[in-house]
Amino acid sequence: MLLKILELVGIVAFAMSGALVGVVKRLDLFGVCLVGVFTAVGGGIVRDLLLDIHPPSSLSNWRYLGSALAASVLVFYLHTVVSKLNREILVLDALGMGLFATTGATIAIEAGAQPLAAALIGATSAIGGGILRDVLVNEVPLLLHRDLYAIPALLGSAVLVAARELGFGQNIALVLGTVLATGLRLLALWRGWSLPQARVPRED
Amino acid sequence: MLLKILELVGIVAFAMSGALVGVVKRLDLFGVCLVGVFTAVGGGIVRDLLLDIHPPSSLSNWRYLGSALAASVLVFYLHTVVSKLNREILVLDALGMGLFATTGATIAIEAGAQPLAAALIGATSAIGGGILRDVLVNEVPLLLHRDLYAIPALLGSAVLVAARELGFGQNIALVLGTVLATGLRLLALWRGWSLPQARVPRED
Amino acid sequence: MLLKILELVGIVAFAMSGALVGVVKRLDLFGVCLVGVFTAVGGGIVRDLLLDIHPPSSLSNWRYLGSALAASVLVFYLHTVVSKLNREILVLDALGMGLFATTGATIAIEAGAQPLAAALIGATSAIGGGILRDVLVNEVPLLLHRDLYAIPALLGSAVLVAARELGFGQNIALVLGTVLATGLRLLALWRGWSLPQARVPRED
Numbered sequence: 001m002l003l004k005i006l007e008l009v010g011i012v013a014f015a016m017s018g019a020l021v022g023v024v025k026r027l028d029l030f031g032v033c034l035v036g037v038f039t040a041v042g043g044g045i046v047r048d049l050l051l052d053i054h055p056p057s058s059l060s061n062w063r064y065l066g067s068a069l070a071a072s073v074l075v076f077y078l079h080t081v082v083s084k085l086n087r088e089i090l091v092l093d094a095l096g097m098g099l100f101a102t103t104g105a106t107i108a109i110e111a112g113a114q115p116l117a118a119a120l121i122g123a124t125s126a127i128g129g130g131i132l133r134d135v136l137v138n139e140v141p142l143l144l145h146r147d148l149y150a151i152p153a154l155l156g157s158a159v160l161v162a163a164r165e166l167g168f169g170q171n172i173a174l175v176l177g178t179v180l181a182t183g184l185r186l187l188a189l190w191r192g193w194s195l196p197q198a199r200v201p202r203e204d
Numbered sequence: 205m206l207l208k209i210l211e212l213v214g215i216v217a218f219a220m221s222g223a224l225v226g227v228v229k230r231l232d233l234f235g236v237c238l239v240g241v242f243t244a245v246g247g248g249i250v251r252d253l254l255l256d257i258h259p260p261s262s263l264s265n266w267r268y269l270g271s272a273l274a275a276s277v278l279v280f281y282l283h284t285v286v287s288k289l290n291r292e293i294l295v296l297d298a299l300g301m302g303l304f305a306t307t308g309a310t311i312a313i314e315a316g317a318q319p320l321a322a323a324l325i326g327a328t329s330a331i332g333g334g335i336l337r338d339v340l341v342n343e344v345p346l347l348l349h350r351d352l353y354a355i356p357a358l359l360g361s362a363v364l365v366a367a368r369e370l371g372f373g374q375n376i377a378l379v380l381g382t383v384l385a386t387g388l389r390l391l392a393l394w395r396g397w398s399l400p401q402a403r404v405p406r407e408d
Numbered sequence: 409m410l411l412k413i414l415e416l417v418g419i420v421a422f423a424m425s426g427a428l429v430g431v432v433k434r435l436d437l438f439g440v441c442l443v444g445v446f447t448a449v450g451g452g453i454v455r456d457l458l459l460d461i462h463p464p465s466s467l468s469n470w471r472y473l474g475s476a477l478a479a480s481v482l483v484f485y486l487h488t489v490v491s492k493l494n495r496e497i498l499v500l501d502a503l504g505m506g507l508f509a510t511t512g513a514t515i516a517i518e519a520g521a522q523p524l525a526a527a528l529i530g531a532t533s534a535i536g537g538g539i540l541r542d543v544l545v546n547e548v549p550l551l552l553h554r555d556l557y558a559i560p561a562l563l564g565s566a567v568l569v570a571a572r573e574l575g576f577g578q579n580i581a582l583v584l585g586t587v588l589a590t591g592l593r594l595l596a597l598w599r600g601w602s603l604p605q606a607r608v609p610r611e612d
Binding site: 233239256258263269280342 | 457458459460516519521522524525528529539543546547548549551552553554558559602603604605606
């Protein structure tokens, strides 16, 4: 029950981040909603395609789609207010990222994926929506060149898989992985951590 | 039989719109053909991936691939002529969009998708090719910020699903949904309807 | 055995080409690795999605993922050295492209795909990674407007399918198709062959 509520919080945070990008890009109402909804459920759709779950569960889930759509419409009309909540949205987004990484990996394990594949698919659930968002609005995905976002997702889903392999219960594994992923992401935001960039790149 | 012919007309119109974008983007002969063919069959491929139809039926369909390829080659060599037919292509494209939305939803229902998923997958069949086209040529998808294109597709495929749920026959449902989607699209083109854009967006 | 080694060589060449693009685009360490790995295994993942192989075999293959990751990290730190090997990477990339086209088509045939679909899916295995690479870093895919890259891939995988249909053994078919695809690609590089571009395109 708590998990369901937290997941919805994550969905709404993802949708808001996507819709805000759409507003900045001057999309119309439909474009803002599509980017918002896609950011929220895109990672889960890719996860389900990789795991042979058809049709992807997000596409049949009124609650997810409805929440993401409502959040996107809200952002479209109230973006000046919402964009002041940037800090709060980043925190909720970090929570959603951690949850998606671990629940995604759990779903992959249950669908019979090997440990390596399960960890990768879990991380894909968490970062896929953000990548699709940036590809749709024609930007180089943010997580490829700024922020520490994907590494926490990978670590969280790897920890979940390792904990399950070591015999820990599902709930303990979920808490461990999510706290690690979300905590590391928040720490990176707070301390301004980022990965090194290549030095003196050629300009083509 | 009539349906098959109309579908081919839609495929050719989609391929032409894709190939024209490729010419404008100065792609080479292969690039123009790939973008044309992808615009024509991309939505159907995504639909089949979502519905677990393997390999996607478009990839085995000589008639679709051949028509889309022929239309793309034609556009490559005769683009100055073809681009004068812009209005006619838009009308045929609207017909193709309406047909893809309703036949896509029909295929989804037959593959066992729930109503919500069937309506979304139908709309995806209709708009997926255009989104893939714009992502391939590195543009923000047109339907995210201009034109009323996706809403008619969604309405058409929703009407088809509703009609089937209410017990209407397959043919009546197809006609209802297609006429609504194509008609609304043509009306929007004629009257210059579009959705609102967010006001005073922040420039990042 | 030889085939396995050659495939690894192809994987490494693909990863290097992807990672070099990531360095030029000033991605961070994670971004360079993700683009490198995706370029190497992305075509195979799309192939497996089209063929209903779940989860995609590349995601469970430590050897492929590890080699691609190691090659990407190497490029990140030694890109000034690696970029001087551009010519050598192009040759290895041509080998990888030819192998992926023919092994991809072979896997498609074994998964029950019809000849046309098998040839298209084989070519997709070979060119899919490069397209995903360019979409991720926000460029119009190179093979759509420069170079003769996709045509050799298509011919190689078509020859493999034709040879198998004509009753040739699997190994002979692999050699025929790969030599044709890789040879034609190298010849095109050497002679500077390219496809025509549309003349006097409209500028929108």
